[in-house]
Amino acid sequence: MSGDSTVALDRIREDLTLPYVALQRNGEVIASSGVPLPSEGYDVQLVLGLRPGDLRLPRPTCTSSNASPR
Numbered sequence: 001m002s003g004d005s006t007v008a009l010d011r012i013r014e015d016l017t018l019p020y021v022a023l024q025r026n027g028e029v030i031a032s033s034g035v036p037l038p039s040e041g042y043d044v045q046l047v048l049g050l051r052p053g054d055l056r057l058p059r060p061t062c063t064s065s066n067a068s069p070r
Contacts, residue, residue, distance in 0.1 A: 009033035012048070 005023055010033045013021040020034035 005031035006033060008050070008054075 009021045009023060009031055013019075013033045018034065020032065020036040022029045022032040022036075024030065
């Protein structure tokens, strides 16, 4: 994700419908997308691992016959 960090973060943020996503190295933000929201006294992190070259998360597949597609 080195050259396309911002593009990848934009797509991840959009896929997960999050207001902010950041890429950190050793606790320092090196790329981000969106606007961070003020924390309410808690710090939660979601860690994702993408394969080299992946710029977006795969769309979930619907396995239930009752579920409607998006």
